[in-house]
Amino acid sequence: MEMVTTAGLTRRFGKLTAVKPLTVDLPAGKVIGLVGPNGSGKSTLIRMLLGLMRPSAGDATVLGAPISAPQRYLGRVGALVENPAFVPGLSARANLMSLARLRGLPNTRVDAVLHTVGLTGRDREPVKRYSLGMKQRLGIAAALLPDPALLILDEPTNGLDPSGIVEIRSLLAQLGTAGRTVLVSSHLLSEIEAICEHLVVIRFGELLYSGPITGLLTSAGQHVDLRAEHDADTLRLVQTLQAQGWQVASNTDGEVRVSAGAQDAAPINRAAHAAGITLRSLSVARDSLEDVFLAMTGDTDQQLMAGRATEARQGAL
Numbered sequence: 001m002e003m004v005t006t007a008g009l010t011r012r013f014g015k016l017t018a019v020k021p022l023t024v025d026l027p028a029g030k031v032i033g034l035v036g037p038n039g040s041g042k043s044t045l046i047r048m049l050l051g052l053m054r055p056s057a058g059d060a061t062v063l064g065a066p067i068s069a070p071q072r073y074l075g076r077v078g079a080l081v082e083n084p085a086f087v088p089g090l091s092a093r094a095n096l097m098s099l100a101r102l103r104g105l106p107n108t109r110v111d112a113v114l115h116t117v118g119l120t121g122r123d124r125e126p127v128k129r130y131s132l133g134m135k136q137r138l139g140i141a142a143a144l145l146p147d148p149a150l151l152i153l154d155e156p157t158n159g160l161d162p163s164g165i166v167e168i169r170s171l172l173a174q175l176g177t178a179g180r181t182v183l184v185s186s187h188l189l190s191e192i193e194a195i196c197e198h199l200v201v202i203r204f205g206e207l208l209y210s211g212p213i214t215g216l217l218t219s220a221g222q223h224v225d226l227r228a229e230h231d232a233d234t235l236r237l238v239q240t241l242q243a244q245g246w247q248v249a250s251n252t253d254g255e256v257r258v259s260a261g262a263q264d265a266a267p268i269n270r271a272a273h274a275a276g277i278t279l280r281s282l283s284v285a286r287d288s289l290e291d292v293f294l295a296m297t298g299d300t301d302q303q304l305m306a307g308r309a310t311e312a313r314q315g316a317l
C-alpha cells in the first residue's frame, strides 16, 4: 500500500515554482528520506501533505484520503514541522499530558511516548532546562502521541550539535522498526542516509530520484584519492595521470581524486613512482550518494542554489 501519492502536485509563490509538478508514491512501513538543499521545496511539500497549504495545481492522497480533506487522515498522522511550542516552565510530562487531553488521548500514551524517545526519568524536569536534542525528542514524542501510522518530521536534526544529531538519528532508526512509515526531511543526505530505506531527492522543486536507497548504492562508482608527499608535486601528479588516460575528478588542497576503481590503485601508484613522485597516501573508496547525485545533475548544489536565488529575485519583481 502507498502511504502518500502525489499526481502533478505543484506549488507556486508568485513566479517562483517551489514544487514543480511532482508525481511520486511513498511506500508504507519504511523510513523515507526527503532530501534536497535548503530552498528545494521540502517544507512546502510537507505543508501541502499536512493540509497546511493548498497546492497551486495537482493532487495528492495521504493514507488513501485526498489532501483537500485533511480531517480524514490527520488523526492518524503525527508531524513535527517547526520548533514545537511547549510551555517552558512546565515539565515534559505536563506538556504532553495537556496535549494528550486536547486530542482526547489516554494518559497511558504519555508514558509510552516518553519511553519511546528515551525521556523517561527526565520527564519531570521543566522543558526550559532541556538541551536542544532533548527538546527535539520531546517534539517527536508529541508527534507520536496519537500512535500515528505516518510520522512526518521536517529537518529534525536542524540546529543540533553532532551528539544531538546522533541521538535523533538512532531514535529515527528505532521508530522505523515498528512498522510505522516515517517521512523525514533533511538538507544533508549524509545525516539520514544510514537510516532510510527509501529516498526521495528533490533539487529546487524538481524530483531527481525516488526509490530504494539500495538501488542507488549499487549504481555508485568508485574513486581513488591520492596525495603527493610534497605539495609542490601535485600539479605534475595530475598531469602525469591525465597524460596516461585517467580522469582526474577533482584536486582539492592537494588531495587528487581519480575516477577509477580498486584495480587501478597499483597502476596509478606505479605511474606516480615512474614520474619520480612519491605518494603520501592512496585510498580507494565508493562514491558517496552525494557524488551520485552530482553526476545526475551535473551541477553542484551551490550552482543550483545560485540559480534558485535568481529565480526567487525575479519572482519578487
Ligand SMILES: Nc1ncnc2c1ncn2[C@@H]1O[C@H](COP(=O)(O)OP(=O)(O)OP(=O)(O)O)[C@@H](O)[C@H]1O
Pocket: 013, 016, 018, 036, 037, 038, 039, 040, 041, 042, 043, 044, 045, 155, 187, 308, 312
Ligand atoms: N510562504 C512563502 N512565500 C514565498 N516564498 C516561499 C514561501 N515558502 C517558501 N517559499 C520559497 O519556496 C522555496 C522552497 O522553500 P521550502 O521552505 O519549501 O524549501 P526547503 O527545501 O524546505 O528548504 P529549507 O530547508 O531551507 O526550509 C524557497 O525558495 C522559499 O523561499
